[in-house]
Amino acid sequence: MHCRPMYKALIRSFITLTCFQSVRLMAATNAWSKVVLFGDSITQRSFDDGSWGASLASQLQRKCDIVCRGFSGYNTRWSKIILPQIIDKQMASDVSVVTIFFGANDAALLEKDPQQHVPLEEYEQNLQSLVDYLNSVGITNDKIIFIAPPPLDELEWEKACILKGSVLNRKNSVTGEYSRACCKVADRNKIDCIGLWTDMQQDKDWKRFFCDGLHFSEDGARFLDDKLSPLVLEKTSHLPFLYPLWDEVDAKNPESTLDNYKAAKEEL
């Protein structure tokens, strides 16, 4: 960590505010815009040291909240059941972006891990159901980002499985099929999709992206962050920087600046 100048972000925010005077100013916590990260363990761990959820939160401070909804081990069959509890209609109106990041568990082999396995065809249908639900509460496809499952380092993951008294329960080639299915559903719905399985393997040293063959190392988290951040920043670029900069506060009568802000919210 180093002291990063915040000027660039601030200037950009000022321009945004100036250009979009009518933008909705959100002051109460419940009304801060939200980027929801919905996925499995790779999402649940996205606030670990140097990881991609924390990076988004850092880049989007004073603009919106990054809400982590990662559920270790979950597949799309289960995610479909809980999504309406995760994003209800009331919350949906504050959601600027949703990332959908499932597949690593769906792709578990039926004969080795029947608990998590979801057949390929059902995986596709479940992803479509997630999209249909989000649409039904007003979250349009331009606010959705699919993240397809990453490749699997079978050798390292087998070691992790054996440590847990299990056997190798996933294959890289099978995860590849799920990755392609995910991108297909995204294409059909004109949804942005980050194809990690393909993108990561273009790096000849791709196995360094994982700490146990399946979950990200810091390099892997940064790889995703490099792909994801530009998309999220673009989709949130209309959001204002919340509350005045400190040197814009009227020090002699701070209520005039800060209550104006409050008033702007109440009018809307």
Added chain:
Amino acid sequence: MHCRPMYKALIRSFITLTCFQSVRLMAATNAWSKVVLFGDSITQRSFDDGSWGASLASQLQRKCDIVCRGFSGYNTRWSKIILPQIIDKQMASDVSVVTIFFGANDAALLEKDPQQHVPLEEYEQNLQSLVDYLNSVGITNDKIIFIAPPPLDELEWEKACILKGSVLNRKNSVTGEYSRACCKVADRNKIDCIGLWTDMQQDKDWKRFFCDGLHFSEDGARFLDDKLSPLVLEKTSHLPFLYPLWDEVDAKNPESTLDNYKAAKEEL
């Protein structure tokens, strides 16, 4: 970042759930419990690489949301005006912890930085007002943590000031007075207080805790995290781990497990 086994946290959560069957299960996003970080730039930057806000989010995944409400350059005079907009009565019922971390700007020298300066006596009164407001919306003092301002490395901060065309506008000894005042208000209200100004300077190499004399380096962020995390974890220890573990989901009839969860919420 390395692959951390999640077992310890999970076992703890399981015990918590077993011991507190009547605990409120929260499923909808709006009802997830919240830890609110309210402060100035040191809070605003708390999700930078390796910083203390991200660390809390990582440790409390699946239990509650860490909501960052840091406002660079703000002092207690301004924070008092905006707090009711940051935590309204409705949100307050979901708040498990609030950290209050102001003073670095209040302690700016009147003659060098009249914009940010707040007199010592008013600083104390403002902190008391923040507590009184939180109490008025039902947030009791055991849920509040004060973080007193850290020491200032005048030499490095002077360099930063000169780079911005300014002059040295804070003094370490003056910040020390604000730190003592903060701890005094905390004591009077029986509120936990982390006395960074004193604690950090017990380390003979304390200047490494800052990247520009005022804002934290990674070492400084970790120093705070080491003090703060145990307090926050204790104050959130009653919160359940949200949603069943993946191997507890009934794979043949997942609705039975996941809808039960939903039902448990709706009953309350």
